[in-house]
Amino acid sequence: MQFQRLRLVGFKSFVDPAEVFIEPGLTGIVGPNGCGKSNVLESMRWVMGANSAKAMRGQGMDDVIFAGASDRPPRNHAEVQLTIDNAQRRAPQPFTDAAVIEVSRRIDRGQGSTYRINGKEVRARDVQLLFADASTGANSPALVRQGQISELIAAKPQNRRRILEEAGGVAGLHTRRHEAELRLKAAEANLERLDDIGRELETALTRLKREARQAEKYKKISAEIRALQAALLYVRWNDARLAAEGAAEELAEAERAVGEATAAAARAQTEALKAQEALKPAREEDAVAAALLHRASLERDRLDMAEQAARAEVERLKTEHARIAADAEREAAMAEDAGVQLERLTAEIDALSAEIAVAPTRGPELEAALASAEDARRAADAEVERVAGTLAAVEARANAETA
Structure with missing residues (x-):
């Protein structure tokens, strides 16, 4: 290159x-x-x-x-x-x-x-x-920097070896060898780490097997529990269904009874209305009878008071007669004792005798008045009993019609 x-x-x-x-x-x-x-x-x-x-x-x-x-x-x-x-x-x-x-x-x-x-x-x-x-x-020695010539002269054998390797064209192989050694050391470290991981995995596997057995046992027990719970729930559901059916039947029966009671109540209401309409004349008669009874009671009270007054008057007259008789006896005694005054008292005795003679003539009149009061009282009692009987008959007829 x-x-x-x-x-x-x-x-x-x-x-x-x-x-x-x-x-x-x-x-x-x-x-x-x-x-x-x-x-x-x-x-x-x-x-x-x-x-x-x-x-x-x-x-x-x-x-x-x-x-x-x-x-x-x-x-x-x-x-x-x-x-x-x-x-x-x-x-x-x-x-x-x-x-x-x-x-x-x-x-x-x-x-x-x-x-x-x-x-x-x-x-x-x-x-x-x-x-x-x-x-x-x-880092090639072929790139000569400032002061590098003196460094090469005093270079260590390792640096000289690098120069010879570059001159022989094996520097790349040395670099690759070094990289391969690093990779090999890394692989050896990874193998050691894998051994440690393998031991850890074996321990974890043993623990997981134990946990798996426990989990399997738990699954079986859970399945049994679920089956029992399902059976219990089915029994409860069946009981609830039967109870619901019975309650539905009772509800239908109660609804029928309510319907019948409602119809009966409507009929009873109608009959009550009719009875109330029928009771109006009886109530009017009852009111009239009550007025008559009240009037008869007042009349009876008045007659009772008149009877009591007549009896009081009779008692007063009897008392007066007794007093007069006592006076006559006293006067007779005095006449016997006071013969001197006999002539003077003779006139008075005659007058008193005249009054005594007149008094028995009023007795039949008072007796007749008492007898009349007694007849009026007996008539009032009869009228009260008649009105009470009429009222009782009216109430019995009204009760019969209501029933």
């Missing part, structure tokens, strides 16, 4: 796009100190996959981005593109068939680098292997 062109954009001092053509033969870069000659060599090493910030003379990989100047603002990214001539088809697979290979590396501030080969994004390892198979690379 032959390098053809190197393009730099924003790499260190190359803030503007710059291209360096590498023609067949010897290509040199001449300039004063500080003009950026070393930056060209570092850009080639950087695009070949250098990942050491110290090798780029910086503290971090972001230091390769143009940091700005007094009259130029800093850039946020840097990119280096290397064009390789592969006309002889010496590039390794899968780039053997490509006549031109373009390798580019772009770095964004704070985001890391991105590698591309012929526009396709690849890994940094792929770029490093590409140049290692070509007996070159970022």
